[in-house]
Amino acid sequence: MHSTSLRQALRAPRYLLGVWPWRSAAYLLSGALVGAATLVSLLLLAVVGGALAVVVVGLPLLLMLALAGIPLAALERRRLRLVDPVVLPDPHRDPDGTGPAAWVRVRLKEPNTWRELGYALLCAFVFWPLEAVALGTVAGVCGGLLAAPVVMATAGGGEEVRVLKVWLADSYPQVFAAALTGALLLPVLAYPLGLVAAGRAALTRRLLSPRYDAAAESRIQELGRSRIRLVDAFEAERRRIERDLHDGAQQRLVALSMALGLARLENPGEPLRGLLARAHDEADTALVEIRELIRGIHPQVLTDRGLREAVEDIADRSTVPVDVRFDLPGRLPEPVETAAYFAVSEALANVAKHSGAARAEVRGRIADGALVVEVTDDGSGGADLAAGSGLQGVADRLSVLDGRLLVVSPPGGPTVFRVRVPCPPGVAPAPGAVPAPGPVVGPVVGPVVGTRA
């Protein structure tokens, strides 16, 4: 069985034969390098920033110093994967707006930023020397012993060599014994090395994990689960209503319309002719209305073809021309598709109603394990997340899936409406899903059909 983390690997009998000793060494080596680089960067920022602060230009450098923990922590979370596959989540919030200023404002207010700065200081002043010592000792001792015969043959002129600068060896059997000891010592020392690496990893995890209170956490989890159940139930109900309308009322109306159509062929005299014509018109109107109603409840194309085609369908109906560009690997999990669909639907409805835009664009892609869909328009801006109940509904719906809605709409425009829904890679597509026909990206008016004409 393959071990999935260093801690498990250390207990397994095959530890020495696997990659884990190497991973431990790589983890400690990269830790030492990163720590040293951090030390240099922090000192430079502090010294130069402090010196220039008097003439104001140093202030941005000091701000960078304050935020220095953030990139380091991000790197450390990635580096941790060398010895521990469990992903350490990023504790930072999404910024409230676009642009660097909004990002800095949010970051400075977060306690995590300051904890990460503390971690950076620990790395710079405490951890990396220890890592360097641990790695240096193992490499120095084993390397020194293993190299003894070579050193004797070259530098020692075949006469003598001071092994590890301690023992004087003056014959080949002695230096080969030293080399053998080195070879035997290497696997022995691989254990403490692994332990040090595992300890360092555990410390990183502890220091960089988001803080929480277990009781509150379990309550929150239960609340989250019950919200998911509610949304699922709500979605199932929508589907049921859609199916009932479709298989019941709509079919009966078609049959009624057909009967009225046939009745009109019988050439009835007035006033029956006029009455039948009116009844037929009413049936037609009812059919149009029920068709639109069903589509609003849950569009069949979303189930059949997925997000891209469903969004293209909304774009087709929009009074404002909309370009659609999706770059998706295939079908996404059903709740993700549904939430994104209704979000885009609401966004485009707002574009049509309020923005005064001449064009809009929908772009969708997978980035960092999340579906990101952006709706932009060239309208007059001024959309307010708090004002529209529709937008609030979208935000609520997304939050159930740990998704986020961001609306940036300065007066004068442009408006950017961004939806981000976590969407783990490699998730099995929804049941009955048809794989999307490749990563086709294109404007909404699809490819030219060719020369059929």
Add this chain to the structure above:
Amino acid sequence: MVRVVLAEDSVLLRDGLVGLLERFGLRVVAGAGTADELIAAVAEHRPDIVVTDVRMPPGFSDEGLRAALELRERQPGLPVLVLSQYVQRAYAEELLDSSDGTGVGYLLKERIGHVEEFVDAVRRVAEGATVVDPEVVRQLLRHRRDPLSRLTPREQDVLALMAEGRSNSAVAGALHVSEGTVSKHFGSILTKLDLSVTDATNRRVLAVLAYLRGA
């Protein structure tokens, strides 16, 4: 006599359709309630045309459409008229992309109510014409607004009717104008859309659709 295989899972509607088609002299040789039955019925009866619903058992998704595409793959040129409860450009395009796009129809189910026009559409598809629901055309029109803004509302009506695969005289009848007027509108449409004038109605429809879809 046109021999029809009809796939529709609602018994109410299927019986109604059989009655309707037979009243107009078409013969429904088999009725199917599922996509599999449809494929088997076509293999057995070799009909002149297949009329099928999109949403069919067992999955109640787009099985009917899939079956239609499969049938056309096996037997290119087999006329297929798909009845849909929704206006779906994607479905219409898939049909048009099957074999050479002739002998296909995509109509909203509610068009059945206009019985004569519906039966006419069935006949035309059986003869190899292409029929696309005016609603789909209208959606496409909306998106080709810039060049199409040059078309007058009357010309847009003519274009939508034309996409249904109608002849000039049928369009004239529907709009209560003379055939000459329709020809005049046609010429003007084709000029405005930079399409060459050909005489086959079907080719004309396809040219316009290709143009609308992004040429």
